[in-house]
Amino acid sequence: MSKPVILTGLRANGEFHLGNYLGAILPMLQLQQRFAGEYRLNMFVPDLHSFTTPVEHAKLYLQIVQNLKMYVAAGLDLANDDTYIYRQSFVAAHSELAVILNNFTYYGELSRMTQFKEKGEQTKETSVTAGLFDYPVLMAADILLYGAEWVPVGEDQRQHIELARDIALRLNHRFGDDLLVVPAEWSQQLAFVGSGGGIRIRSLRNPDQKMSKSIDDPAGTILLSDSPEAAAKKIMGATTDSVGAIHYDMEKQPGIGNLLQILALLIGEPVAEVAGKWSGKTGYGDLKTAVASEVKVLLSGLHKRLDAVNEVELMRKLEASEYLMRDVAGQRLYKIQQAVGLRP
Numbered sequence: 001m002s003k004p005v006i007l008t009g010l011r012a013n014g015e016f017h018l019g020n021y022l023g024a025i026l027p028m029l030q031l032q033q034r035f036a037g038e039y040r041l042n043m044f045v046p047d048l049h050s051f052t053t054p055v056e057h058a059k060l061y062l063q064i065v066q067n068l069k070m071y072v073a074a075g076l077d078l079a080n081d082d083t084y085i086y087r088q089s090f091v092a093a094h095s096e097l098a099v100i101l102n103n104f105t106y107y108g109e110l111s112r113m114t115q116f117k118e119k120g121e122q123t124k125e126t127s128v129t130a131g132l133f134d135y136p137v138l139m140a141a142d143i144l145l146y147g148a149e150w151v152p153v154g155e156d157q158r159q160h161i162e163l164a165r166d167i168a169l170r171l172n173h174r175f176g177d178d179l180l181v182v183p184a185e186w187s188q189q190l191a192f193v194g195s196g197g198g199i200r201i202r203s204l205r206n207p208d209q210k211m212s213k214s215i216d217d218p219a220g221t222i223l224l225s226d227s228p229e230a231a232a233k234k235i236m237g238a239t240t241d242s243v244g245a246i247h248y249d250m251e252k253q254p255g256i257g258n259l260l261q262i263l264a265l266l267i268g269e270p271v272a273e274v275a276g277k278w279s280g281k282t283g284y285g286d287l288k289t290a291v292a293s294e295v296k297v298l299l300s301g302l303h304k305r306l307d308a309v310n311e312v313e314l315m316r317k318l319e320a321s322e323y324l325m326r327d328v329a330g331q332r333l334y335k336i337q338q339a340v341g342l343r344p
Contacts, residue, residue, distance in 0.1 A: 003040040003082065006031060007148035012067040013050035013060060018222040018231075018295070019201035019211035021074065022265045027152065029075045031193070032083055041080075042146055042325075043071070045087045048094065049139070052132045065311070070224060072314055073305040084321040088142065091322060093329035097141035098134070100340060104170055105137050105163070113159050140164035145329040147181035152193045154200065158186055175339040201262065204238040207254035228299045232292035235259075240284050248275035256284070259291050266294040 008031065010016075010024045032041055045064055056063075064087065071085075072078060088094050110116065110133055136159070143151055143164045151161055161183060168180040184192065201211045205220030212221065222231045240255040248271065250257040264274040278287060337343040 003038070004150070005040050005042055005146050005148040006035065006150040006152070007042040007044070007143055007146060008152050009044045009046045009088075009142070010067075011049050012045050012047060012064040013053065013055040014063065016067055016070055016224045017211055018224065018262070021224060021298075022201055022262065023154065023199040025071060025074050026265070027193070027199070028071075031152065032077060032080060035082075036080060037082060039082065039150070041083045042148065043076075043083060043085045044142070044325075045085070046139075046142065047087050047089045049088070049135060052129070052135050065315075068314060068318065069306060069309045069311065070302070072309045073302050078313060078317045084325060085318055086322040086325045087318070091145075091325050091329050093145055093326070093333040094138065094141050097145055097329075097333055097336065098138040100336060100342075101137050101140055101144075101167055102134065104167060105140075109163060109166070110134065110136060113163075115156060115159070136160045136163050137167075140167050143183055144168055144180050145332050146325075147332070149181055149184050150192055151183055151189065153189075161186060161189065171336075171339070179336065179339055199261070199265070202254060202258040204234055204255075204258070207239060207258045222295065224299065224302060226299065228296035228303075231295050231299055235292040235295055236285075236288050238288060244282055246278045246281045246284070246287060248272075248279070256287070259287055263287075263291045263294060266291075266298060 008024075008028050010020060010028075016025065028043060032043075035041065045068065047060070047064055050060060068085065076085075077083065113136055116133055116135070139157075139160050140163060143161075144167070151164075153161060162185075165183050165185065168182040172179050172182070183189075203209045203211050203217050203220035204222070205217060209217075211217075219234060219237065222234055226234075238255060238259060240259075241253050243253055243256075246256055246260075247253055248257050248260050260275050260278060261271055264271040267274070281287070334343060
């Protein structure tokens with residue numbers, strides 16, 4: 001287990017949507033292909049984080065398995081020896097380390113987290129949970145347990161990566177520089193994955209907001225379980241503008257910009273190149289038709305491959321990874337417990 005670690009994960013408390021696929025699943029698969037044999041890739045399911053937003057508890061376990069099958073349908077190579085997939089709650093060290101790290105994290109740090117403020121504003125003040133407030137500390141435990149230097153995330157998680165760095169540096173300063181691997185700073189993370197700041201797919205109905213499974217936006221969100229025809233219909237009904245000409249401008253024409261971004265990602269070409277081909281054209285309907293066609297192709301292929309996923313093979317890989325990760329995380333946790341005086 002001496003290879004450097006890339007850690008990435010995607011919550012599974014609901015069905016995956018097109019934004020998840022283009023912004024998280026596809027980049028994960030590209031990381032697996034790009035760094036095969038060179039890095040260890042930890043692709044974990046942060047199921048404990050599921051409770052920070054409303055969740056259907058009775059469906060959570062089966063939803064996690066279904067979403068893992070979607071990874072395989074999308075192209076995840078289960079035979080890759082350097083890839084480990086595991087559920088956060090099946091490795092108890094995550095929770096145990098979070099309790100320790102809470103005592104080296106300050107209230108002011110957590111109260112400044114933008115994600116906490118934004119999600120807190122979406123609910124009544126009395127309904128904001130301690131889990132939502134404490135979410136970044138558990139995320140720090142997720143990262144620090146495995147010595148992960150590289151954690152590809154979107155801009156919305158930038159503060160959490162910075163907090164994980166601060167916590168690691170704080171403990172290293174107090175207990176020894178070799179206690180924890182400090183994740184790379186944000187600019188290095190972006191350079192490592194070749195990202196300009198992450199992909200943010202917008203709602204088709206309200207392009208000022210991101211596509212989300214956690215809000216009531218059925219017409220603006222394409223679920224990966226949607227039929228190709230239903231998804232195409234949502235694309236054709238996407239909100240655009242009255243400018244009358246196509247330009248890639250996410251401020252002035254967010255709806256058009258979102259469609260161009262989706263098209264570029266689906267056909268595997270740079271956004272600038274795709275935007276250049278469409279620039280100045282007046283056929284909004286033509287652009288929607290082109291995007292709808294590519295979305296239909298994507299979903300048709302995904303659904304066929306999903307039906308063919310070998311669930312027995314998937315669970316074998318999952319359980320083997322969890323067995324190994326319990327050992328890896330347990331060793332790191334014990335080292336930290338020794339440092340803080342909990343073990344001899």
